[in-house]
Amino acid sequence: MPATFVIVPQWQGSGSSRAMRLVDGATAIQGDLPAAATRIVDVPAGAGESQGTGVLRYTAIQSVLASQRRVLAGTSAPVITIGGDCAVELGAIPHALANSGDSRTAVVWFDAHGDLNSPETSSSHAFHGMVLRTLLGDGPEPLVPSTPLSTQHLVLAGTRSLDDEEAAYIDASGIAMVTATELQEPQALIAAIAGTGASSVYIHVDLDVLDPAEIDGVGYPEPFGPSVQHLVQAIAAVRAVFPLVGGGITEFAPSTPESASNDLPSILRIISALTRPVVSPEERAL
Numbered sequence: 001m002p003a004t005f006v007i008v009p010q011w012q013g014s015g016s017s018r019a020m021r022l023v024d025g026a027t028a029i030q031g032d033l034p035a036a037a038t039r040i041v042d043v044p045a046g047a048g049e050s051q052g053t054g055v056l057r058y059t060a061i062q063s064v065l066a067s068q069r070r071v072l073a074g075t076s077a078p079v080i081t082i083g084g085d086c087a088v089e090l091g092a093i094p095h096a097l098a099n100s101g102d103s104r105t106a107v108v109w110f111d112a113h114g115d116l117n118s119p120e121t122s123s124s125h126a127f128h129g130m131v132l133r134t135l136l137g138d139g140p141e142p143l144v145p146s147t148p149l150s151t152q153h154l155v156l157a158g159t160r161s162l163d164d165e166e167a168a169y170i171d172a173s174g175i176a177m178v179t180a181t182e183l184q185e186p187q188a189l190i191a192a193i194a195g196t197g198a199s200s201v202y203i204h205v206d207l208d209v210l211d212p213a214e215i216d217g218v219g220y221p222e223p224f225g226p227s228v229q230h231l232v233q234a235i236a237a238v239r240a241v242f243p244l245v246g247g248g249i250t251e252f253a254p255s256t257p258e259s260a261s262n263d264l265p266s267i268l269r270i271i272s273a274l275t276r277p278v279v280s281p282e283e284r285a286l
Contacts, residue, residue, distance in 0.1 A: 003275045004075045005033045005082060006092070008041040010064045012048055012057035013087030015126025016219040018253060022084055025217060025252030028260040029082050032268055039075060041068045043084075053140045054119025055127050062142055065091050080274055083250035085128040086115055086206055093135055094145040096202050096246030105245055106198030107135075107149060108189070108238065110157045110231065111206035112222035114166040121165040128251075133169070151175050155192045157234070158183055158209040161222045180211075183226045186237030193242060201238055203247040205231070205270055217254035217263045228266045235273040247274045 009026035011019040023043070030038060041064065048060025055061065068091035072079065077099045081092035097105050109115070115132040118139065122129055130139055137148030151173040158180045162170070170177065176195060182188040193201060208218040211225035226234070249270060254260035 002037060003078055003080045005030075005038045005080050006041060006068070006071055006075060007038060007082045008043065008064065008068055008084045008088040008091075010041075010043050010061070010084035010088055012043075012060040012064070013085035013127040013131070014219065014251075015056070015124040015128065016253070018219060018255075019085070021217075021219070021253035021255065022251065024260065025254055026082055026084050028254060028257075028264060029249070029252060029267060029271075032264060033082075033271075039071050041071050043067075050125070054122070054125055055130065055140055055143075056125045057127070058140065061087055061090075061127055064088075065143065068092070069095070078244055078246045080246065080271065081248040083248065083252075086111070086131045086204075086250045087127050088250060089131055089204055089248050090134065090143060090145075092246060092248050093149070093202055093204070094147065097149075098147070100200060100245035102200045102245065104153070104197055104199045105202055106153045106155060106193050106196045106200075106242075107202045107204065108155045108157055108193065109159070109204045110209040111159055111204065112161050112208045112225060113206070113220065114156065114159055114162045114170065116166040116169050117163060121163070123163075153196050153198060155189070155196065157189060158226055158231075160224060180209075180224055180226050183234050184230050186234045189234050190237060190241055193238065198242060200245050201242040202245050203235060203238065203274060205247070205249045206251045207249065207267070208251055210266075215263050215266055216259050217252050219251065219253045228269060232269050232273045235270070239273075239278050244274065249274075
């Protein structure tokens with residue numbers, strides 16, 4: 001089934017002083033997507049308030065989540081969500097898992113960062129650093145999904161910048177990790193997913209998972225990431241083994257229209273890896 005694209009130009013989850021660039025990034029990607037297959041979630045202009053939750057701009061994030069859920073309720077799977085900051089996955093992943101009919105879906109989280117802080121451990125209180133922890137059931141109650149993810153159905157891929165509290169949480173939870181170096185060999189990622197017992201996958205891509213030499217328009221670049229080629233190969237290899245129930249691309253924050261134009265070919269390669277038809281080994285042999 002062809003993918004539906006849901007654009008969520010949310011910036012309120014970001015801790016960057018240039019967070020509004022995420023709106024430009026989502027809009028730039030939208031311009032290269034088929035209009036008939038694209039839905040847009042309205043995002044308020046205001047920053048919102050924390051209301052004592054320990055989450056900056058909490059009320060705006062909650063408002064976007066409600067709007068996103070309404071849009072998703074009228075879409076056909078699979079959905080590819082285009083952010084915005086990583087908090088857009090708060091609506092996208094539970095929707096994909098609920099509609100997949102598969103209780104053994106693994107979430108593959110391509111991200112330079114763990115996004116595993118809580119309001120109590122976060123130094124910035126920016127929600128994009130708490131998204132995955134909230135999806136796992138530990139966050140402000142109105143944002144926690146009704147059926148949280150299991151740490152046993154999660155694979156962190158290319159993650160290389162962790163706070164001490166996040167590293168401790170990963171160790172205690174036994175979350176599977178595949179390093180950026182290991183991503184050069186797709187079988188390492190496939191083995192990690194298989195180790196979760198998964199029969200399908202959701203793929204999240206925070207563009208800062210890429211090496212900074214590969215992409216300019218990210219707010220929190222981290223050295224020693226994978227190349228676009230290795231990321232695309234990894235996604236294709238995973239999809240050849242595991243059905244895709246949905247995906248997300250987040251954190252594109254170009255500084256100028258020219259910068260966006262330079263990065264878009266790489267982003268479109270990633271989108272293609274997520275959406276193009278999978279060819280079985282038998283079909284390739286014909």
